[in-house]
Amino acid sequence: MKKMMVEVPVFVYTVENHEEVKPELLRLIAETPSLSMCNEGQCIHNSDWAAGTNVRPYYEKMMEVFTPALLDLQTKLGVTNIKVSNYWFQQYKKDEWHGWHVHASSLYGMVYYVELPDGSPPTHLLVNGQTIVPDAKEGDILFFPSILFHTSPANTGVGRKTALVMNLNFK
Numbered sequence: 001m002k003k004m005m006v007e008v009p010v011f012v013y014t015v016e017n018h019e020e021v022k023p024e025l026l027r028l029i030a031e032t033p034s035l036s037m038c039n040e041g042q043c044i045h046n047s048d049w050a051a052g053t054n055v056r057p058y059y060e061k062m063m064e065v066f067t068p069a070l071l072d073l074q075t076k077l078g079v080t081n082i083k084v085s086n087y088w089f090q091q092y093k094k095d096e097w098h099g100w101h102v103h104a105s106s107l108y109g110m111v112y113y114v115e116l117p118d119g120s121p122p123t124h125l126l127v128n129g130q131t132i133v134p135d136a137k138e139g140d141i142l143f144f145p146s147i148l149f150h151t152s153p154a155n156t157g158v159g160r161k162t163a164l165v166m167n168l169n170f171k
């Protein structure tokens with residue numbers, strides 16, 4: 001089979017009222033049942049990914065923040081009916097990380113950097129064999145095709161990194 005290299009769109013959306021919503025989101029995340037996940041593929045201090053909970057008090061506030069970004073994504077991609085497949089949060093303390101992986105059963109992934117302190121890396125993407133570091137900071141939402149391998153490198157920042165993550169589908 002022939003291989004052709006094509007460009008894929010990655011988007012960064014800035015949440016204008018980030019400083020206003022950040023404390024409430026962190027408070028609601030702290031109220032959510034969660035677990036630490038440390039194994040061969042990751043070391044994450046806190047996440048509700050595998051906590052087996054349907055209690056996620058941050059959902060409504062998160063969607064208030066995400067809705068304008070999702071509408072913007074719809075427009076940029078020329079699609080309709082973006083659907084949220086699943087969502088979760090991840091918190092990394094010093095030197096914690098998440099290895100290279102893809103998101104199955106999803107067309108786009110999104111990551112909102114609720115906390116990304118100085119020195120803490122954003123998500124790195126593997127594009128055409130090269131590692132790409134998006135120009136994303138705390139308060140930004142990164143959208144990327146879920147087929148792209150990506151990683152959260154070791155948190156070398158001066159504090160905790162917190163990400164709200166979603167898998168998206170659309171037609």
Ligand SMILES: [Fe+2]
Binds near residue numbers: 101102103109150
């Ligand atoms: Fe991921």
